[in-house]
Amino acid sequence: MQRIVVLGGGVGGTLVANLLVRKLKSEIDRGNASVTVVDEKGEHIYQPGFMYIAMGNEKPERLKRSERSLLDDRVRLEVGRAAKIDVEKRTVSLDGDRVLDYDQLILATGSRIVPEEIEHFETEAHHFYGADAAARLRSALDAFNGGRIVIGIAGMPYKCPPAPLEVSFLIEHELRQRGLRKKTEMHYCSPIGRAFTIESVSEMATPILEEKGIELHTFFNVETIDPERKLVQSLEGEELPYDLLVLVPPHRGAQVVVDAGLAPPSGWLPTDHHTLEVKGHPEIHALGDATDLPLSKAGSTAHFEAPVVAERVAAAVRGRQPHGKHARYEGKVMCFFEVGDGKGTLLQFDYEHPPRPPKPNRLWHLGKIVFNKTYWHTVPRGRI
Amino acid sequence: MNVLEVPINRTIDARGSYCPGPLMELIRAIREGQVGDMIAVWSSDSGSRLDIPKWIEKAGHRLVGVETRDGYDEIIVEKLR
Numbered sequence: 001m002q003r004i005v006v007l008g009g010g011v012g013g014t015l016v017a018n019l020l021v022r023k024l025k026s027e028i029d030r031g032n033a034s035v036t037v038v039d040e041k042g043e044h045i046y047q048p049g050f051m052y053i054a055m056g057n058e059k060p061e062r063l064k065r066s067e068r069s070l071l072d073d074r075v076r077l078e079v080g081r082a083a084k085i086d087v088e089k090r091t092v093s094l095d096g097d098r099v100l101d102y103d104q105l106i107l108a109t110g111s112r113i114v115p116e117e118i119e120h121f122e123t124e125a126h127h128f129y130g131a132d133a134a135a136r137l138r139s140a141l142d143a144f145n146g147g148r149i150v151i152g153i154a155g156m157p158y159k160c161p162p163a164p165l166e167v168s169f170l171i172e173h174e175l176r177q178r179g180l181r182k183k184t185e186m187h188y189c190s191p192i193g194r195a196f197t198i199e200s201v202s203e204m205a206t207p208i209l210e211e212k213g214i215e216l217h218t219f220f221n222v223e224t225i226d227p228e229r230k231l232v233q234s235l236e237g238e239e240l241p242y243d244l245l246v247l248v249p250p251h252r253g254a255q256v257v258v259d260a261g262l263a264p265p266s267g268w269l270p271t272d273h274h275t276l277e278v279k280g281h282p283e284i285h286a287l288g289d290a291t292d293l294p295l296s297k298a299g300s301t302a303h304f305e306a307p308v309v310a311e312r313v314a315a316a317v318r319g320r321q322p323h324g325k326h327a328r329y330e331g332k333v334m335c336f337f338e339v340g341d342g343k344g345t346l347l348q349f350d351y352e353h354p355p356r357p358p359k360p361n362r363l364w365h366l367g368k369i370v371f372n373k374t375y376w377h378t379v380p381r382g383r384i
Numbered sequence: 385m386n387v388l389e390v391p392i393n394r395t396i397d398a399r400g401s402y403c404p405g406p407l408m409e410l411i412r413a414i415r416e417g418q419v420g421d422m423i424a425v426w427s428s429d430s431g432s433r434l435d436i437p438k439w440i441e442k443a444g445h446r447l448v449g450v451e452t453r454d455g456y457d458e459i460i461v462e463k464l465r
Binding site (some may be wrong): 156191192193197218219221235236238294 | 402403407408414434442443444465
Protein backbone atom coordinates (compact mmCIF):
# COMPACT_ATOMS: atom_id res chain seq x y z
CA MET A 1 0.00 0.00 0.00
CA GLN A 2 1.49 3.36 -1.09
CA ARG A 3 0.05 6.20 0.97
CA ILE A 4 0.20 9.65 -0.57
CA VAL A 5 -0.59 12.54 1.76
CA VAL A 6 -1.16 16.04 0.41
CA LEU A 7 -1.03 18.91 2.92
CA GLY A 8 -3.19 21.82 1.82
CA GLY A 9 -6.43 22.13 -0.11
CA GLY A 10 -5.61 25.19 -2.21
CA VAL A 11 -5.12 25.22 -5.96
CA GLY A 12 -1.99 23.05 -5.87
CA GLY A 13 -3.14 20.49 -3.31
CA THR A 14 -6.59 20.01 -4.80
CA LEU A 15 -5.40 19.73 -8.39
CA VAL A 16 -2.49 17.41 -7.64
CA ALA A 17 -4.79 15.07 -5.67
CA ASN A 18 -7.34 14.95 -8.49
CA LEU A 19 -4.62 14.30 -11.08
CA LEU A 20 -3.03 11.59 -8.94
CA VAL A 21 -6.22 9.55 -8.50
CA ARG A 22 -6.68 9.61 -12.28
CA LYS A 23 -3.13 8.38 -12.84
CA LEU A 24 -3.34 5.76 -10.08
CA LYS A 25 -6.96 4.68 -10.62
CA SER A 26 -6.22 0.97 -10.85
CA GLU A 27 -3.87 0.97 -7.83
CA ILE A 28 -6.44 2.83 -5.74
CA ASP A 29 -9.32 0.59 -6.84
CA ARG A 30 -7.24 -2.48 -5.88
CA GLY A 31 -6.40 -0.98 -2.49
CA ASN A 32 -2.69 -0.63 -3.32
CA ALA A 33 -2.54 3.16 -3.09
CA SER A 34 -4.38 5.99 -1.36
CA VAL A 35 -4.46 9.75 -1.78
CA THR A 36 -5.41 11.86 1.25
CA VAL A 37 -5.75 15.63 1.31
CA VAL A 38 -5.40 17.36 4.68
CA ASP A 39 -7.02 20.79 4.86
CA GLU A 40 -7.44 22.86 7.98
CA LYS A 41 -10.98 24.06 7.35
CA GLY A 42 -12.20 21.88 4.50
CA GLU A 43 -12.90 25.03 2.50
CA HIS A 44 -11.38 26.03 -0.80
CA ILE A 45 -10.94 29.75 -1.21
CA TYR A 46 -10.40 31.47 -4.56
CA GLN A 47 -7.94 34.08 -3.35
CA PRO A 48 -7.52 36.07 -6.61
CA GLY A 49 -11.08 37.26 -6.00
CA PHE A 50 -10.11 39.21 -2.86
CA MET A 51 -8.84 42.12 -4.94
CA TYR A 52 -12.26 42.39 -6.60
CA ILE A 53 -13.98 42.55 -3.18
CA ALA A 54 -11.85 45.63 -2.52
CA MET A 55 -12.88 47.07 -5.87
CA GLY A 56 -16.57 46.42 -5.17
CA ASN A 57 -17.12 43.79 -7.86
CA GLU A 58 -17.08 40.56 -5.85
CA LYS A 59 -18.75 38.98 -2.84
CA PRO A 60 -16.92 36.80 -0.30
CA GLU A 61 -19.50 34.01 -0.45
CA ARG A 62 -18.80 33.53 -4.17
CA LEU A 63 -15.12 32.83 -3.43
CA LYS A 64 -15.66 29.81 -1.21
CA ARG A 65 -16.61 26.18 -1.89
CA SER A 66 -16.35 23.05 0.20
CA GLU A 67 -13.09 21.27 -0.54
CA ARG A 68 -14.97 17.95 -0.70
CA SER A 69 -17.07 19.22 -3.60
CA LEU A 70 -13.92 19.84 -5.67
CA LEU A 71 -12.21 16.52 -5.00
CA ASP A 72 -12.64 13.30 -6.93
CA ASP A 73 -14.54 10.71 -4.87
CA ARG A 74 -11.38 8.57 -4.70
CA VAL A 75 -9.52 11.27 -2.75
CA ARG A 76 -9.83 11.04 1.01
CA LEU A 77 -10.21 14.33 2.84
CA GLU A 78 -9.08 14.91 6.42
CA VAL A 79 -10.26 18.21 7.84
CA GLY A 80 -7.89 19.43 10.52
CA ARG A 81 -4.67 21.27 11.13
CA ALA A 82 -1.42 19.47 10.31
CA ALA A 83 0.38 20.10 13.58
CA LYS A 84 3.57 18.09 13.06
CA ILE A 85 5.52 16.38 10.30
CA ASP A 86 7.99 13.69 11.37
CA VAL A 87 10.27 13.12 8.38
CA GLU A 88 12.06 10.20 10.06
CA LYS A 89 8.92 8.24 10.91
CA ARG A 90 7.13 9.57 7.82
CA THR A 91 4.06 10.68 9.70
CA VAL A 92 1.85 13.75 9.82
CA SER A 93 0.09 14.44 13.11
CA LEU A 94 -3.16 16.33 13.03
CA ASP A 95 -4.82 18.18 15.87
CA GLY A 96 -6.92 15.73 17.89
CA ASP A 97 -4.39 12.87 17.96
CA ARG A 98 -4.93 11.72 14.39
CA VAL A 99 -1.72 10.47 12.79
CA LEU A 100 -1.32 9.78 9.07
CA ASP A 101 1.51 7.61 7.76
CA TYR A 102 2.87 8.48 4.36
CA ASP A 103 5.13 7.03 1.71
CA GLN A 104 4.92 10.15 -0.45
CA LEU A 105 4.26 13.58 1.03
CA ILE A 106 3.18 16.58 -1.03
CA LEU A 107 3.47 19.97 0.62
CA ALA A 108 0.97 22.46 -0.75
CA THR A 109 0.95 24.41 2.48
CA GLY A 110 0.87 27.83 0.82
CA SER A 111 1.87 31.11 2.40
CA ARG A 112 0.43 33.11 5.25
CA ILE A 113 0.37 36.80 5.92
CA VAL A 114 2.07 38.20 9.03
CA PRO A 115 0.99 41.86 9.26
CA GLU A 116 1.87 41.76 12.96
CA GLU A 117 5.56 41.84 12.01
CA ILE A 118 5.19 45.58 11.34
CA GLU A 119 4.01 47.65 14.28
CA HIS A 120 0.72 49.51 13.68
CA PHE A 121 0.15 47.67 10.39
CA GLU A 122 -3.15 46.20 11.52
CA THR A 123 -4.62 49.50 12.69
CA GLU A 124 -3.18 51.82 10.02
CA ALA A 125 -2.72 49.88 6.80
CA HIS A 126 -5.35 48.34 4.55
CA HIS A 127 -4.76 45.32 2.37
CA PHE A 128 -6.62 42.83 0.18
CA TYR A 129 -5.05 39.54 1.25
CA GLY A 130 -8.20 38.21 2.89
CA ALA A 131 -11.93 38.64 2.36
CA ASP A 132 -12.49 40.67 5.54
CA ALA A 133 -9.48 42.92 4.93
CA ALA A 134 -10.57 43.52 1.35
CA ALA A 135 -14.08 44.47 2.54
CA ARG A 136 -12.53 46.95 5.00
CA LEU A 137 -10.49 48.45 2.19
CA ARG A 138 -13.71 48.78 0.16
CA SER A 139 -15.33 50.69 3.06
CA ALA A 140 -12.27 52.93 3.33
CA LEU A 141 -12.40 53.67 -0.40
CA ASP A 142 -16.11 54.45 -0.15
CA ALA A 143 -15.35 56.92 2.64
CA PHE A 144 -12.38 58.45 0.80
CA ASN A 145 -12.95 61.98 -0.39
CA GLY A 146 -9.54 62.93 -1.71
CA GLY A 147 -6.08 63.19 -0.17
CA ARG A 148 -2.92 61.08 -0.36
CA ILE A 149 -3.06 57.39 -1.14
CA VAL A 150 0.14 55.42 -0.60
CA ILE A 151 0.29 51.86 -1.96
CA GLY A 152 3.29 49.71 -1.22
CA ILE A 153 4.80 46.34 -0.44
CA ALA A 154 5.83 45.56 3.12
CA GLY A 155 7.85 42.42 2.43
CA MET A 156 8.99 40.15 -0.36
CA PRO A 157 8.11 37.60 -1.58
CA TYR A 158 4.33 37.96 -1.50
CA LYS A 159 1.31 36.43 -3.20
CA CYS A 160 0.34 37.55 -6.70
CA PRO A 161 3.17 39.98 -7.53
CA PRO A 162 1.15 42.13 -9.98
CA ALA A 163 -1.67 42.69 -7.44
CA PRO A 164 -0.45 45.95 -5.84
CA LEU A 165 0.11 47.51 -9.27
CA GLU A 166 -3.28 46.25 -10.44
CA VAL A 167 -4.96 47.70 -7.36
CA SER A 168 -3.19 51.03 -7.96
CA PHE A 169 -4.49 51.15 -11.53
CA LEU A 170 -8.01 50.11 -10.55
CA ILE A 171 -8.22 52.61 -7.66
CA GLU A 172 -6.97 55.38 -9.95
CA HIS A 173 -9.67 54.49 -12.47
CA GLU A 174 -12.34 54.47 -9.76
CA LEU A 175 -11.24 57.87 -8.43
CA ARG A 176 -11.49 59.37 -11.91
CA GLN A 177 -14.99 57.98 -12.29
CA ARG A 178 -15.97 59.41 -8.90
CA GLY A 179 -14.53 62.82 -9.74
CA LEU A 180 -11.93 62.56 -6.97
CA ARG A 181 -8.78 62.12 -9.01
CA LYS A 182 -7.80 65.79 -9.05
CA LYS A 183 -8.17 65.91 -5.28
CA THR A 184 -5.94 62.84 -4.83
CA GLU A 185 -2.19 62.23 -4.92
CA MET A 186 -1.22 58.64 -5.54
CA HIS A 187 2.14 57.09 -4.61
CA TYR A 188 3.39 53.59 -5.45
CA CYS A 189 6.29 52.20 -3.42
CA SER A 190 8.42 49.35 -4.74
CA PRO A 191 11.04 47.62 -2.55
CA ILE A 192 13.40 47.20 -5.51
CA GLY A 193 14.94 49.55 -8.04
CA ARG A 194 12.00 49.44 -10.48
CA ALA A 195 8.22 49.07 -10.46
CA PHE A 196 8.17 45.26 -10.78
CA THR A 197 10.63 42.42 -10.25
CA ILE A 198 10.58 41.22 -13.87
CA GLU A 199 12.24 43.83 -16.06
CA SER A 200 9.95 43.44 -19.09
CA VAL A 201 6.84 43.83 -16.92
CA SER A 202 8.38 46.83 -15.23
CA GLU A 203 8.98 48.37 -18.65
CA MET A 204 5.31 47.85 -19.47
CA ALA A 205 3.96 49.11 -16.11
CA THR A 206 6.17 52.17 -15.55
CA PRO A 207 4.72 54.24 -18.42
CA ILE A 208 1.21 53.33 -17.22
CA LEU A 209 2.07 54.66 -13.75
CA GLU A 210 3.36 57.86 -15.39
CA GLU A 211 0.34 58.21 -17.65
CA LYS A 212 -2.01 57.85 -14.68
CA GLY A 213 -0.01 60.28 -12.56
CA ILE A 214 0.96 57.74 -9.92
CA GLU A 215 4.35 58.65 -8.47
CA LEU A 216 6.77 55.73 -8.30
CA HIS A 217 9.11 55.44 -5.30
CA THR A 218 11.77 52.79 -5.82
CA PHE A 219 13.88 51.10 -3.11
CA PHE A 220 11.13 51.78 -0.58
CA ASN A 221 11.28 48.95 1.97
CA VAL A 222 8.62 49.63 4.57
CA GLU A 223 10.23 49.88 7.99
CA THR A 224 7.82 51.67 10.32
CA ILE A 225 4.39 53.25 10.37
CA ASP A 226 3.88 56.35 12.47
CA PRO A 227 0.17 56.46 13.34
CA GLU A 228 0.40 59.86 15.06
CA ARG A 229 1.88 61.69 12.09
CA LYS A 230 0.28 59.35 9.50
CA LEU A 231 3.62 58.59 7.90
CA VAL A 232 5.05 55.42 6.41
CA GLN A 233 8.83 55.27 6.66
CA SER A 234 11.29 53.23 4.64
CA LEU A 235 14.47 51.49 5.65
CA GLU A 236 16.17 53.74 3.10
CA GLY A 237 15.17 56.86 5.04
CA GLU A 238 12.25 58.11 2.95
CA GLU A 239 8.93 58.97 4.56
CA LEU A 240 5.55 59.47 2.95
CA PRO A 241 2.46 60.96 4.54
CA TYR A 242 -0.81 59.18 3.82
CA ASP A 243 -4.53 59.59 4.26
CA LEU A 244 -5.14 56.07 2.97
CA LEU A 245 -2.39 53.48 3.29
CA VAL A 246 -2.57 50.21 1.35
CA LEU A 247 0.27 47.76 1.96
CA VAL A 248 0.90 44.19 0.94
CA PRO A 249 1.57 42.53 4.31
CA PRO A 250 4.73 40.49 4.90
CA HIS A 251 4.34 36.80 4.02
CA ARG A 252 5.83 33.60 5.45
CA GLY A 253 5.59 29.92 4.64
CA ALA A 254 3.78 27.47 6.91
CA GLN A 255 5.20 27.08 10.41
CA VAL A 256 4.71 23.30 10.34
CA VAL A 257 7.41 22.89 7.66
CA VAL A 258 9.81 25.10 9.64
CA ASP A 259 9.18 23.06 12.79
CA ALA A 260 9.84 19.87 10.83
CA GLY A 261 13.29 21.16 9.84
CA LEU A 262 12.32 21.23 6.17
CA ALA A 263 12.47 25.01 5.69
CA PRO A 264 14.42 27.95 7.13
CA PRO A 265 12.62 30.49 9.38
CA SER A 266 11.08 32.22 6.33
CA GLY A 267 9.14 29.01 5.74
CA TRP A 268 9.91 28.76 2.01
CA LEU A 269 10.79 25.14 1.21
CA PRO A 270 14.11 24.59 -0.61
CA THR A 271 12.72 23.00 -3.77
CA ASP A 272 14.40 21.63 -6.89
CA HIS A 273 13.52 23.87 -9.84
CA HIS A 274 12.66 20.99 -12.17
CA THR A 275 11.72 17.94 -10.07
CA LEU A 276 9.89 19.94 -7.37
CA GLU A 277 11.41 17.64 -4.76
CA VAL A 278 12.13 19.22 -1.41
CA LYS A 279 15.93 19.18 -1.35
CA GLY A 280 17.31 16.17 0.51
CA HIS A 281 13.92 14.45 0.66
CA PRO A 282 13.09 12.51 -2.52
CA GLU A 283 9.82 11.33 -0.97
CA ILE A 284 8.61 14.91 -0.41
CA HIS A 285 7.47 17.28 -3.16
CA ALA A 286 6.33 20.89 -2.84
CA LEU A 287 4.31 23.18 -5.05
CA GLY A 288 2.58 26.52 -5.05
CA ASP A 289 3.40 29.33 -2.65
CA ALA A 290 5.19 26.92 -0.28
CA THR A 291 8.37 26.67 -2.37
CA ASP A 292 11.42 28.92 -2.56
CA LEU A 293 11.38 28.90 -6.38
CA PRO A 294 12.18 32.21 -8.11
CA LEU A 295 8.65 32.46 -9.49
CA SER A 296 5.41 34.24 -8.72
CA LYS A 297 3.56 33.04 -5.66
CA ALA A 298 0.31 32.57 -7.51
CA GLY A 299 -2.36 29.98 -8.17
CA SER A 300 -1.14 29.85 -11.75
CA THR A 301 2.27 28.62 -10.63
CA ALA A 302 0.64 25.83 -8.59
CA HIS A 303 -1.65 25.05 -11.54
CA PHE A 304 1.32 24.38 -13.84
CA GLU A 305 3.40 22.61 -11.18
CA ALA A 306 0.65 20.17 -10.17
CA PRO A 307 0.82 17.95 -13.30
CA VAL A 308 4.59 17.60 -12.77
CA VAL A 309 4.24 16.61 -9.12
CA ALA A 310 1.42 14.19 -10.03
CA GLU A 311 3.54 12.58 -12.76
CA ARG A 312 6.62 12.25 -10.57
CA VAL A 313 4.75 10.90 -7.54
CA ALA A 314 2.74 8.47 -9.69
CA ALA A 315 6.02 7.31 -11.25
CA ALA A 316 7.54 6.76 -7.80
CA VAL A 317 4.48 4.76 -6.70
CA ARG A 318 4.69 2.59 -9.81
CA GLY A 319 8.47 2.21 -9.60
CA ARG A 320 9.11 3.74 -13.02
CA GLN A 321 10.81 6.86 -14.36
CA PRO A 322 8.71 10.01 -14.86
CA HIS A 323 7.90 10.46 -18.53
CA GLY A 324 5.99 12.66 -20.96
CA LYS A 325 5.58 16.41 -21.08
CA HIS A 326 5.09 16.66 -17.33
CA ALA A 327 8.26 14.81 -16.33
CA ARG A 328 10.00 18.09 -15.48
CA TYR A 329 8.84 21.57 -14.52
CA GLU A 330 10.26 24.37 -16.65
CA GLY A 331 8.88 27.24 -14.59
CA LYS A 332 5.73 27.90 -16.61
CA VAL A 333 3.45 30.60 -15.19
CA MET A 334 0.62 32.47 -16.92
CA CYS A 335 -1.50 35.18 -15.39
CA PHE A 336 -3.65 38.13 -16.29
CA PHE A 337 -2.73 41.67 -15.29
CA GLU A 338 -5.35 44.42 -14.89
CA VAL A 339 -4.30 47.93 -15.89
CA GLY A 340 -7.61 49.75 -15.27
CA ASP A 341 -9.99 51.38 -17.75
CA GLY A 342 -11.38 47.94 -18.55
CA LYS A 343 -8.06 46.78 -19.99
CA GLY A 344 -5.63 44.05 -19.11
CA THR A 345 -2.62 42.15 -20.40
CA LEU A 346 -1.15 38.68 -20.05
CA LEU A 347 2.07 37.56 -18.39
CA GLN A 348 3.33 34.23 -19.66
CA PHE A 349 6.82 33.05 -18.84
CA ASP A 350 9.10 30.27 -17.65
CA TYR A 351 12.59 29.96 -16.18
CA GLU A 352 14.26 30.70 -19.49
CA HIS A 353 11.79 33.08 -21.14
CA PRO A 354 10.71 36.31 -19.46
CA PRO A 355 7.20 37.57 -20.20
CA ARG A 356 6.57 39.79 -23.21
CA PRO A 357 3.24 41.31 -22.22
CA PRO A 358 1.04 42.29 -25.16
CA LYS A 359 -0.28 45.87 -25.35
CA PRO A 360 -3.10 46.09 -22.78
CA ASN A 361 -6.56 45.67 -24.28
CA ARG A 362 -10.12 44.80 -23.32
CA LEU A 363 -9.74 41.16 -24.33
CA TRP A 364 -7.24 40.27 -21.60
CA HIS A 365 -9.35 42.05 -19.00
CA LEU A 366 -12.37 40.01 -20.10
CA GLY A 367 -10.17 36.91 -20.11
CA LYS A 368 -9.43 37.47 -16.45
CA ILE A 369 -13.10 37.96 -15.60
CA VAL A 370 -14.13 34.80 -17.48
CA PHE A 371 -11.31 32.82 -15.88
CA ASN A 372 -12.40 33.96 -12.41
CA LYS A 373 -16.02 32.99 -13.07
CA THR A 374 -15.25 29.57 -14.52
CA TYR A 375 -12.44 28.66 -12.10
CA TRP A 376 -14.55 26.25 -10.02
CA HIS A 377 -15.35 24.07 -13.02
CA THR A 378 -11.91 24.07 -14.59
CA VAL A 379 -8.64 24.38 -12.64
CA PRO A 380 -9.20 22.31 -9.45
CA ARG A 381 -10.68 19.48 -11.50
CA GLY A 382 -7.80 19.42 -13.95
CA ARG A 383 -9.90 20.39 -16.96
CA ILE A 384 -7.50 23.05 -18.24
CA MET B 385 39.76 37.03 4.14
CA ASN B 386 38.06 38.11 0.95
CA VAL B 387 39.76 39.44 -2.17
CA LEU B 388 39.41 43.03 -0.93
CA GLU B 389 41.09 42.07 2.35
CA VAL B 390 38.36 43.57 4.47
CA PRO B 391 37.31 41.85 7.70
CA ILE B 392 33.76 40.63 7.14
CA ASN B 393 31.17 40.37 9.90
CA ARG B 394 28.63 38.46 7.85
CA THR B 395 28.63 36.73 4.47
CA ILE B 396 25.42 36.16 2.57
CA ASP B 397 25.71 33.34 0.08
CA ALA B 398 22.90 34.21 -2.35
CA ARG B 399 24.41 32.29 -5.25
CA GLY B 400 21.68 30.56 -7.26
CA SER B 401 19.10 33.11 -6.11
CA TYR B 402 17.58 35.44 -8.68
CA CYS B 403 16.78 39.14 -8.52
CA PRO B 404 15.56 40.47 -6.15
CA GLY B 405 16.65 37.60 -3.85
CA PRO B 406 20.25 38.77 -3.19
CA LEU B 407 19.11 42.35 -2.52
CA MET B 408 16.38 41.16 -0.16
CA GLU B 409 18.94 38.99 1.68
CA LEU B 410 21.23 42.01 2.04
CA ILE B 411 18.35 44.14 3.33
CA ARG B 412 17.60 41.49 5.96
CA ALA B 413 21.25 41.46 7.02
CA ILE B 414 21.37 45.28 7.22
CA ARG B 415 18.26 45.26 9.41
CA GLU B 416 19.79 42.68 11.73
CA GLY B 417 23.33 44.11 11.77
CA GLN B 418 25.13 46.81 13.75
CA VAL B 419 26.47 50.12 12.47
CA GLY B 420 30.01 49.49 11.21
CA ASP B 421 29.34 45.89 10.17
CA MET B 422 30.94 44.75 6.93
CA ILE B 423 28.59 42.53 4.98
CA ALA B 424 29.60 40.50 1.93
CA VAL B 425 26.98 39.36 -0.59
CA TRP B 426 27.81 36.56 -2.99
CA SER B 427 25.52 36.67 -5.99
CA SER B 428 25.51 34.79 -9.27
CA ASP B 429 22.72 37.02 -10.64
CA SER B 430 24.31 39.58 -12.94
CA GLY B 431 21.63 42.13 -12.01
CA SER B 432 23.03 42.35 -8.48
CA ARG B 433 26.11 44.25 -9.73
CA LEU B 434 23.78 47.09 -10.68
CA ASP B 435 20.88 46.82 -8.23
CA ILE B 436 22.81 46.40 -5.00
CA PRO B 437 25.15 49.42 -5.44
CA LYS B 438 22.12 51.57 -6.37
CA TRP B 439 20.29 50.43 -3.26
CA ILE B 440 23.37 51.03 -1.07
CA GLU B 441 23.58 54.60 -2.33
CA LYS B 442 19.89 55.27 -1.74
CA ALA B 443 19.93 53.67 1.71
CA GLY B 444 23.01 55.64 2.84
CA HIS B 445 25.49 52.82 3.34
CA ARG B 446 28.97 52.45 1.84
CA LEU B 447 29.90 50.27 -1.09
CA VAL B 448 33.32 48.96 -0.15
CA GLY B 449 33.84 47.09 -3.40
CA VAL B 450 32.62 44.67 -6.03
CA GLU B 451 34.84 41.80 -7.13
CA THR B 452 34.20 39.16 -9.73
CA ARG B 453 35.02 35.74 -8.40
CA ASP B 454 34.61 32.25 -9.83
CA GLY B 455 31.10 32.38 -11.34
CA TYR B 456 29.75 35.00 -8.98
CA ASP B 457 30.26 38.52 -7.69
CA GLU B 458 31.25 39.49 -4.19
CA ILE B 459 29.75 42.81 -3.13
CA ILE B 460 30.95 44.26 0.16
CA VAL B 461 28.90 46.79 2.06
CA GLU B 462 29.53 48.72 5.25
CA LYS B 463 26.45 49.52 7.32
CA LEU B 464 26.66 53.22 8.12
CA ARG B 465 23.44 53.96 9.95
